[in-house]
Amino acid sequence: MARTPSKKPISSSDNQESSTVSRRAFLKSSTISAGAVAAVGGAANAANTVPADAQPIRVSEEFNTSVDAAPIPATFEGTGRRKGMNGAQVFAKVCKDEGLQGLFCCPGNYTVVNALAAEGIACYGGRTEGMMCAAADAFVRVTGEIAATSGTEGPGFTNMIMNIAAANAARTPLLVLASNKSIAADDTERSIQVAYQQPTTEGLKKYGKRLITPNRVYEYAAYAFRALKTGVPGPVHLDFPSEVSSERFEDPGQLVYYHDKTKYRTPAKPQPAHADVKRAVEMIQRSERPMIVASMGVFYDKGWDALKAAAEKNDIAVVDSGAMRGHFSDGHRLSASTAPGTYGSADLVIFVGQYCMPAFGEYRFSPDCLTIRVHPEGQDIGRNWPIDLGIVSGETAFLEALADMLPKRSRDAWTAELAAERKAFDDLNEEYYGRGLKYSADTNCCHPAVMGKELSDFLYRGDIAKEQTTVVSGGYGIGKWMRRYMRAFRPGQICTGPYQYGAIGPDVGYTFGAGAAVQQGVGPQAPYKGAPVVGITGDAGAGYSIMEMETLSKYRIPAVVIVYNNDAWGVWQAGKENSAHMYLFQENLRYDKIAEALGARGEYVNSADKFLPAVERSYQIAKAEGISTLINCQGKKEFWTNAFPPGMTRTVEPGCMSYRH
Numbered sequence: 001m002a003r004t005p006s007k008k009p010i011s012s013s014d015n016q017e018s019s020t021v022s023r024r025a026f027l028k029s030s031t032i033s034a035g036a037v038a039a040v041g042g043a044a045n046a047a048n049t050v051p052a053d054a055q056p057i058r059v060s061e062e063f064n065t066s067v068d069a070a071p072i073p074a075t076f077e078g079t080g081r082r083k084g085m086n087g088a089q090v091f092a093k094v095c096k097d098e099g100l101q102g103l104f105c106c107p108g109n110y111t112v113v114n115a116l117a118a119e120g121i122a123c124y125g126g127r128t129e130g131m132m133c134a135a136a137d138a139f140v141r142v143t144g145e146i147a148a149t150s151g152t153e154g155p156g157f158t159n160m161i162m163n164i165a166a167a168n169a170a171r172t173p174l175l176v177l178a179s180n181k182s183i184a185a186d187d188t189e190r191s192i193q194v195a196y197q198q199p200t201t202e203g204l205k206k207y208g209k210r211l212i213t214p215n216r217v218y219e220y221a222a223y224a225f226r227a228l229k230t231g232v233p234g235p236v237h238l239d240f241p242s243e244v245s246s247e248r249f250e251d252p253g254q255l256v257y258y259h260d261k262t263k264y265r266t267p268a269k270p271q272p273a274h275a276d277v278k279r280a281v282e283m284i285q286r287s288e289r290p291m292i293v294a295s296m297g298v299f300y301d302k303g304w305d306a307l308k309a310a311a312e313k314n315d316i317a318v319v320d321s322g323a324m325r326g327h328f329s330d331g332h333r334l335s336a337s338t339a340p341g342t343y344g345s346a347d348l349v350i351f352v353g354q355y356c357m358p359a360f361g362e363y364r365f366s367p368d369c370l371t372i373r374v375h376p377e378g379q380d381i382g383r384n385w386p387i388d389l390g391i392v393s394g395e396t397a398f399l400e401a402l403a404d405m406l407p408k409r410s411r412d413a414w415t416a417e418l419a420a421e422r423k424a425f426d427d428l429n430e431e432y433y434g435r436g437l438k439y440s441a442d443t444n445c446c447h448p449a450v451m452g453k454e455l456s457d458f459l460y461r462g463d464i465a466k467e468q469t470t471v472v473s474g475g476y477g478i479g480k481w482m483r484r485y486m487r488a489f490r491p492g493q494i495c496t497g498p499y500q501y502g503a504i505g506p507d508v509g510y511t512f513g514a515g516a517a518v519q520q521g522v523g524p525q526a527p528y529k530g531a532p533v534v535g536i537t538g539d540a541g542a543g544y545s546i547m548e549m550e551t552l553s554k555y556r557i558p559a560v561v562i563v564y565n566n567d568a569w570g571v572w573q574a575g576k577e578n579s580a581h582m583y584l585f586q587e588n589l590r591y592d593k594i595a596e597a598l599g600a601r602g603e604y605v606n607s608a609d610k611f612l613p614a615v616e617r618s619y620q621i622a623k624a625e626g627i628s629t630l631i632n633c634q635g636k637k638e639f640w641t642n643a644f645p646p647g648m649t650r651t652v653e654p655g656c657m658s659y660r661h
Contacts, residue, residue: 057599059554067555071120076251084250087217088115088240094221096121097261098229100175101145101522104132104513108152109179111245116148124516126551129156131509133163133176134545138513140172141324142470142492143523144300146228147513148175153239157197161204162503164235168204169501170323171296171355173233175224176205180239183212197239206234214247219257222264230265232355232377233300269301269394270376276391277401280350280372283389284314284406287348287370289414291336293363293654296322297353297376297395304328304491306399307352313403315411317342317418321354321654323499326488330656331466338487339421340364340652350374353395356500357384363653374398429453429484432646439644440608445636447608447644448478448564452485454612455562458619459534460487468528472497472514474507475538476570477640477648482536483657484649491524492517498659505544508561511535512548515557532558532622539565542591546598549630553599558622559629560615563591566635570648573641588634595630606634 073096074089085093092115103116103123117123126132129151136149151157157178167174178197198208207227209220224236252258284290294307298320304327311318311334318328319336328335336342343364350372351357357380361367372389375381381390391398429452436449460466467489473479474497488494497503497510514533521529537545542563552559569583592602601621603614611633618629640648651659 057553059556063554072118073120074115074118076249084248086111086115086245086249087211087214087247088112088245089119090217090249090255091221091240091245092116092119092121094218094225094261095119095148095175098225099146100148101143101520102136102139102147102516103150104136104139104147104516105129105150106132106152106156108156109150109177109240111242112177112179112240113150122516122520124512124551124555126509126512127547128159128545130159130161130163131506131512131545131548131551133160133174134166134503134506134509135513135516135548137163137167137170137172137174137506138472138495138497138510139517139522140167140174141170141495142514143517143525144302144492145523146173146175146225148177150177152179153181153197158200161200163506163509164201164237165204166499166501166503166506167235168206169356170499171233172235172323173228173300174235175228176201176235176237178237178239179245180210180241182242184243198237201235201237204235205237206232208237210239210241211244212241213256214244215249215254216256217244217247218255222257222259222261225261226265229267232297232375232380269397270392272374272391272393272398272401274401276389276393277398277405279389280391280402281405281407283348283370283372284316284350285409288411289317289342289346289417290314290348290350291317291319291342291346292350292352293354294318294320294328294352295354295356295654296324297355298399299324299327299353299491301353301395302491303353303396303399306396306403308332310399310403310406314406314409315415316350317346317414319343319654320488321658323496324492324494325496325656326493327491329489330487331489333415334418335422336418337655338425339418340655340657341421341424342418343652343655345417348372351385352398358653360385432484432649435645437608439639443636444607445639446605446611446633447639448481448635450608451478451562451564451611451633452482455482455534455615456485456487458612458615460489464619467493468531469493470495470514470518470525470528470531470533472507472510472533472535474498474510474536475541475564476502477566478536478538478564478570480649480651480657480659483659486656488656496658502659505537505541507535507537507541508545508548508552511559511561512551512555512557515552515559516555519555519557530558532560532619535559535561537561537563538570539563539567539585539589539591540569546591546594546630549595549600549628550598552628556626557628558626560618560622561595561628561630562615562633563630564633564635565589565591566637566639568637570640572637584637590632592630592632595628601627601629603629603631604634605631 074085088111096119106129133149136147139147151160317336348370352374370388374391378392432449433453436447439447472495518525567587572583592604596602
């Protein structure tokens with residue numbers, strides 16, 4: 001019953017651009033006429049007509065010139081008004097030295113963001129501070145490198161709060177910057193002065209500071225990066241009153257604590273005690289079905305090779321968990337990420353880098369299984385989930401020590417069970433796909449099982465290298481369905497948007513951030529530099545972030561954004577006549593036309609047979625032209641109900657279907 005992608009010349013090698021490719025390479029075509037946007041999709045967009053005298057949608061020459069401008073790093077040398085550096089430039093210099101990979105912002109906090117841009121840090125400007133915060137978060141989740149986001153005081157900063165909270169829940173090392181008017185205006189109602197932002201992010205950050213002493217700006221930059229790059233990560237929030245960002249320094253001697261980064265932080269990480277590793281080895285050897293839960297700590301510590309070595313040495317199953325997936329390949333014979341039926345069989349679970357611990361029983365493990373937890377900070381070990389052995393260590397250091405000390409062992413019964421359960425999961429997904437095709441035909445809509453299966457076949461079983469495409473998995477109901485079919489074969493290949501917090505609608509923002517990471521080729525995205533990315537969201541989510549289609553368009557970041565449009569919030573329930581109106585939208589809304597009006601492409605899919613061709617076209621155009629597409633997939637709200645079994649699929653955690661953890 002399965003349909004396969006048509007064989008088109010979409011090669012991963014074509015997308016592996018050299019490191020010399022600049023953002024300007026994606027901006028060569030600065031004009032996109034509305035007619036061309038409609039025509040480029042072929043027959044699917046034939047009905048999209050525009051007035052003959054319509055002005056073309058285009059990227060301004062000033063935009064192109066600015067993107068291509070050479071850095072102008074600040075120095076203490078100079079004469080007259082240009083002598084010395086202001087506080088923002090001092091801060092920007094620290095960010096550059098620390099390897100800050102990107103800034104995502106909107107207008108505001110001008111002195112600081114302009115200094116970062118002049119220093120040569122890749123900067124992007126979008127439509128809302130909230131979505132640019134989400135973009136920075138996603139950038140970090142798929143690269144493991146530091147990115148910053150910025151907002152202005154008052155409305156702009158409060159627009160960011162939901163996505164700062166999401167980053168905090170995901171333990172993202174996100175640098176949050178904000179302007180703060182002036183110290184002189186404290187305790188007045190002058191303009192939109194908001195003097196005290198720090199309490200607003202209390203509980204949503206690892207470290208925060210309102211800078212009030214100008215000559216300590218370098219010192220507090222050091223505090224910020226020490227928090228971002230050591231220990232368990234989390235957001236850092238700094239706000240800059242004008243007296244700090246604008247104060248000029250003609251000599252570094254005027255700055256407090258002006259030291260090289262090797263003096264204010266250490267890259268050292270805790271090493272496991274030999275006795276603890278020995279005891280872990282003994283527990284593993286007594287176990288018949290051991291399983292490692294490898295979460296974001298393994299990703300941030302770049303421990304994926306050590307994880308693979310340890311698992312293969314002793315035939316230990318691995319399930320990945322966290323705000324990103326792929327640090328253990330779904331294609332590996334020891335992967336349990338698509339074998340949820342094995343979780344209850346595990347008799348020893350080893351949590352490595354699981355920064356956000358589930359409550360006992362929240363994961364589908366037997367209450368009788370033994371537990372080891374490896375964590376960089378001892379005070380969190382034993383929280384939420386009782387342990388049999390706690391080990392204070394960096395993730396990579398532990399996994400390397402474990403691989404060295406473990407004896408070689410085969411576990412044929414365990415690996416056979418893993419293989420059987422992966423097949424059972426795939427068979428169930430095929431069954432759901434068959435139902436989805438029937439449901440789609442019966443209702444003249446597109447069922448999410450069709451979308452998941454056919455997108456999966458296109459990305460992983462067609463002409464594209466299965467490791468290539470980075471996917472942002474967002475949405476609520478559609479997210480639960482699509483996660484069943486999405487796969488990760490290398491680090492950072494999937495960004496799990498709703499991890500732990502379930503922020504509403506940041507998915508197009510996340511897609512932009514992930515796309516910027518791939519465009520730059522940062523971290524594990526380097527081999528796939530320039531390749532298109534895929535973002536998945538629902539119609540509720542589109543309402544929050546669809547304007548960032550314009551941001552994707554102007555920066556020429558190749559993306560395919562899939563919107564599942566079932567005319568309702570995911571919490572819609574049949575039979576609640578008095579309250580249903582609060583959760584329903586107008587039917588058959590054309591989100592694709594909004595994308596077209598923002599300089600992107602739009603595709604409208606209202607039957608199952610149209611989905612795969614729309615994906616193929618959109619991916620090819622993204623790859624060849626750098627033009628993003630929004631595919632508006634018309635569904636049916638009743639698909640979430642028992643009228644169409646299985647309705648909304650269950651969340652099974654950890655693994656590929658994880659929604660929270």
